[in-house]
Amino acid sequence: MTQISIVGPLPAQAPPAAPSLAVRKVFNTVSVVIALCVALLCAEGLLRLKNRSMTNYNIEMWRYSRELKIPSANPLLGHEHVTNKSAVLQSMEIRLNECGLRGGTVPPRTPGRRRILLLGSSITLGWGVPEEETLAVFLRDMFKRDGHDVEVLNAGIGNYNTARYVERFLTRLRKLEPTDIVVHYFINDAETLERGGGNFLLRHSQLAATLWTFCMQYTAGIGEVGLQEHYHEVYAPDAPGFVAMSNALHRLSEYAQENSVRVYLAMMPDVHNLADYKFHYIHDTLAKLSTELGYVYVDLYPGFRGLTPETVWSMAGDPHPNNAGHRIMAETLYPILAEQCPSGNVW
Numbered sequence: 001m002t003q004i005s006i007v008g009p010l011p012a013q014a015p016p017a018a019p020s021l022a023v024r025k026v027f028n029t030v031s032v033v034i035a036l037c038v039a040l041l042c043a044e045g046l047l048r049l050k051n052r053s054m055t056n057y058n059i060e061m062w063r064y065s066r067e068l069k070i071p072s073a074n075p076l077l078g079h080e081h082v083t084n085k086s087a088v089l090q091s092m093e094i095r096l097n098e099c100g101l102r103g104g105t106v107p108p109r110t111p112g113r114r115r116i117l118l119l120g121s122s123i124t125l126g127w128g129v130p131e132e133e134t135l136a137v138f139l140r141d142m143f144k145r146d147g148h149d150v151e152v153l154n155a156g157i158g159n160y161n162t163a164r165y166v167e168r169f170l171t172r173l174r175k176l177e178p179t180d181i182v183v184h185y186f187i188n189d190a191e192t193l194e195r196g197g198g199n200f201l202l203r204h205s206q207l208a209a210t211l212w213t214f215c216m217q218y219t220a221g222i223g224e225v226g227l228q229e230h231y232h233e234v235y236a237p238d239a240p241g242f243v244a245m246s247n248a249l250h251r252l253s254e255y256a257q258e259n260s261v262r263v264y265l266a267m268m269p270d271v272h273n274l275a276d277y278k279f280h281y282i283h284d285t286l287a288k289l290s291t292e293l294g295y296v297y298v299d300l301y302p303g304f305r306g307l308t309p310e311t312v313w314s315m316a317g318d319p320h321p322n323n324a325g326h327r328i329m330a331e332t333l334y335p336i337l338a339e340q341c342p343s344g345n346v347w
Contacts, residue, residue, distance in 0.1 A: 057318040060090040064127075064158060068096060076167045078193065081157055090128045090314070099173065102131060102154045109177045115151040116337065117176060119165045120184030123268055123321060124156025128314030133323035135184070138330035139337065146338065153178070161241070162189040166248035170255060180337070181252070181261055183295070186268045187282050190234050192241040228278050235282055246289065253293040262340060265290045266333050269301040271312055271319050277301065298336050303328040 065079075067087040072080045081100035086093055097105050102125055109115055118124050118136055126134030136154035143150035155173060157165065162185065169181070235242055249265075256263045267283050283299055290297035304312065304325070312325040321329070 055090075055315065057090070057315070061158070063087070064089050064094075068094060069158075074167065074171060077164055077171075079159070080168070080172070090318070092128060092130055094125070095131065099155075099176065100157070102126065102134070102156065103136070106153060106176065109151075113149060113151065114180065114340075115153065115176065115178045116180040116182060117153045117155055117169070117173070117178035118182045118184050119169055120156045120268075121160045121165065121186060121189065122156065122158035123186055124154065124184040125158060126154070126156065126326060127158065127320045128318055129321075129323050129326055133326060135326045135329045135333075138327055139334055142330060142334045143338070148338070156184065159193065161191055161193050162245040163241075163248045164193065166252050170251065174255075178261060180340070181256065181263045182333070182337075183249070183252070183263065183265045184268060185265055185286060187231065187270050187279055188234075190239070190241045190245040192244065227272075231279060231282060235285060249289060249293055249295075253295070257294070262296070263294070264296040264298055264333075264336065266298045266300055266329070268329070269304055271304060271307075271309065271321060271325070274301075274304050274307050274312075277305075296336060298333055300329050300332050303332040 064087070067089070068082055068085060069079045070082050072078055074080075081096050083096060083098050083100050086095035088094075094102060095104075097103055099106055116139070124135065126136075131137060134154060136152045140150065140152040143152070153176065155165065155169065157168070160168070162183070165183075233239060252263060255261070265286060267286050269277065269283070270279055280301075283301065287297045287299070289295075309319065312321050312328070314320040314322045
């Protein structure tokens, strides 16, 4: 039986329905988000690659906060050093001992042996300076050179003011039983400090930290004139930071009197403009306060007078004193400390 096929046009099929407007918006939004995330990840990666040179001051300080600091249970401190850890920051190793001090293990104090404790912030710590070329080690070696067996301990910690480093000593470091305390004072030590800590992005992203720093510096816009106005406000007698600083130094004075501890206040100058220095009035304020509290006042400015930033800055963009600056501080401070060295080193 013959099959007969019918040839003719097939029925027309309906074209696929176009995506709805809502679907297209979702697709476009997701595409933009993905592209943005990829771009940010690439930027983060390139930034981290660039900063492997350890020459970006702000990023190195960010790494310092991540690697060697922890939030403190004491709200007055904000943060503290971790213990028994080290990190290479700005190409220099910072090692912390069991007390969170920069340096090696602290042995129990030997009766009759002099122990000097340096209190201060990142300048005291020796940011950007090898451990063996910090103020603390220079002083120790000078005592040793002159035949005196004296310990010098470095309790400097970044982003501390006077209220913080005095509180840290009274609550954390009294057990060290120093015979002498040097308050290594910088002119911003009367500023108020927020507890800080940042959010997740600021703690984990160099890109976020960089953008945040740029925004803060742009909005602050403090030049040399603005800096002078800022410090006049900071050192107003009723300024909160000034009051907190004064109260802290009074507390330390009371401790020193009760425990027969000698206290020195070594006044560190701002090193931005040492040729035409504008902050002598701050030095005068601290000299007067030191006299009232029974501290020995030491002005470190004369050793720095007239020097250029290139001579004493840790690196371009970082006004922390370099090893030459730390030697100047030690050479200025040592003769005052050495006056208290009796024969036989008996205390």
